[in-house]
Amino acid sequence: MTKPALLIDIYELLLKAYGEQSWWPADTPFEVMLGAILTQNTSWANVEKAMASLREVCELTPEGILSLTPDRLEEAIRSSGYFRQKSARLRSFCQFLKDRYGGDLSCMGGYDTGEMRAELLSLKGIGPETADSILLYALDRPVFVVDAYTVRLFSRLGLCDEKAKYHDVQDLFMDNLEPETGMFNEYHALIVTHCKQRCAKRAPCCEGCPVESVCARA
DNA sequence: GTCCAGGGCCTAC
């Protein structure tokens, strides 16, 4: 079986098992971006609390975030953990949006994906996963998002090394799948859903797993 | 009490 066919096979098995995930749970592209930073190494439940608390103290726009004092911002996002770092990251990110795009996200559609990715990566606190989450889930760019779950699952399936670098794993998908935003969106979400339910850190792939047939081939 | 969560930065070797 070729890699493209195998990757599609896994996608379809996950889709059949878990159904459409329809990520990302947010009202606006900017809220997706906020969530992408707040969820760094943090459970989504804690992020939701922080978002709710943020919504109480300011408008969820770059200007709204920048209108808060650093202390107020830290307090609002405390539940998402690493609140001092994330407060600084959010402020510098919002300042970037304001300076570069005038705070108007609707004009970001005209910019080149690779160029925007490089800009995002140049910001402190925006690494490859956060940048790609923003590009895919907030800006609808066909960029595959890799996370710890992706490496966990695909290394167990024998498709990458468990110590593989971010871009090596990303290339596995980008080199073998058509660049379709909707499918990349679903695929990543399905991987997360699957791993949360069945792919615990300290457990091997188990019997009854939706991708068991692929495991057997690996 | 221990482990883990939808990472990324910095430092030391």
Place this chain on the structure above:
DNA sequence: GTAGGCCATGGA
């Protein structure tokens, strides 16, 4: 270039 420490809250 890479392994290890650090950041921090909250639920299981």
